[in-house]
Amino acid sequence: MYGMILLFADFTVKSYIIAAVIGLIVALITISIMKGGMKNVAKSRNAANYVAKDSFRLRTSNDRFLRKEEKRTKKQTNS
C-alpha cells in the first residue's frame, strides 16, 4: 500500500515537472510574440512601392545546365 502511494506521488511529481516545462516554453513564446507586436519600425528592404508601371524589360534570359549530382540510398525492407 505504502509502495502504491509512493508510486502515485512519484507519478504526480513527474506530471507537474512536465507541465512546468511546457508552461515555461509556452510563457516564453507568448511573451516573445507580445514583444514583437510592440515595434513596427524597420528599414525598407527594397523600392517595390516605387516601380514605374510596365517598365520592366527583360533583354536576356539564359538558363544553362552545369552538372548533375545523384545520391542513392538503399531502401529499407521489412523482413
Added chain:
Amino acid sequence: MLMKTEEEVGMDNTFYKCPACGTALQYSAASGKLECAACGNQYEVADMEAAAQGGVSRSAFSWGDYKANLQQITDMSTKVYICKSCGAQILTDGNTAATHCPYCDSEVVINDAFDGGLQPNGIIPFKITKDRMKSIVDSFGKGKKLLPRDFFTNKRIQDVQGVYVPFWLFDGTVDGAVVFDAEKQRRFDEGEYRVEETSYFQLDREGQLAFVNVPVDGAVKMDDALMESVGPYDFNEITDFRTAYLSGYLADRFDQDPDASIGRAEELMIASTVDKFRSTAKDYSNLRVAGKNLRLLSPSVKYVLLPVYIINCKYGGKDYRYAINGQTGKMVGELPISKQRKNAYFWGVFGAITVILGTLLSLL
C-alpha cells in the same frame, strides 16, 4: 561562384574559375568564349566579367548642377529657429512660434539672420489634423498588452508637433545583368534504391527596371528606419511649395545633400531589380545571386517636404520617438515594455499551464 579569388585579382593575368567545377577557364579564340578544359562548359566573357565585378555603377549625378537650378525662398516673413541641443534649423511662417525642437524636445531660439534657404520643388500639405491624434494614438496602443498604462498622456498628445521633413525623391532606371546559381531537385525510386537528384544551373538575366519617387530623408537627425516606415505617401498629391503651408507647422532644413542620400535610393532600387529578375526563375530552388553588374541610369532628384507628426516620450530613462504620417495617419515607432505587466503575463501563463496540465496528466 563566378568570383575571382583575392590572389587571382592581384595577378596581372586575370582568370576566372568555372562555376561548375572550379577549374580555371581558358579563352578560346575559335569560339570567342571562355572554356573549361575539365568539364567542357563554355561561358560568355561579358557574363564572367559581370559576375566577377559584382559591382554597381551609376551615370553622372551632380548635386552642384541640381542645386544651381533650385530657387531661394523669397518670402522674408519666414522665421528660422535653431535648436540649442541638436542644432536643427527649423523653418516656419511669420505667424507660427516654435518653442521646442521636434527632434530632441530641447528649447529652440529664433535666428534673426534668415539667409533664405533653398525652396523645395514641392510639398504634400498636412491632411490629418491635430484633433485626430488622440484616436490615432489610441488605436496604435490598442491590444498592446505590455504597454505601460497612461504612457501616452493627453499632454503628450496635445503637444504633438507637425513637421515638414525634407526628403529627396529619386527617379532612375536600373540596367544590367544578374547571374544566379540555381538548383532543381528530383526524388525517385530506381530498383531497390531511392535516388535524390540535384541539377545545377547558371541563370543569366539582363534587362532594366525604372523607378519613380524613391524617397530618402534629407535630415541626419531623423531616424532613417522611422522615416522609411512612416511611408508610403501618395506623391500624386505633391503641390508647389508656398510658405503659407508652414502656418501652424514647422519645417526642417535638409542637412544631408542628395549626393549623400543617393546611395540608399540606389540600394533599394537594386534590391527590387534583383527581386524582379529572381521572379523570372520560378522553376528553380536555392536561387543565389552569383554576381551582378548593374548601373543606375539617368538619376534625377526632387527636393520635397513631407508632413510628419512627431511625438517624443520618455520612459524608464529611455527616449521614444513616434512618427505619424500627416497624409495617411499611419503611426510608427517602438513602444516601451512594462516590466510589471510582462512579469504578470509570464507568471500567469506559466502558472495556469503548470497547474491545469499537471493536474490533467496526474489523473491520466
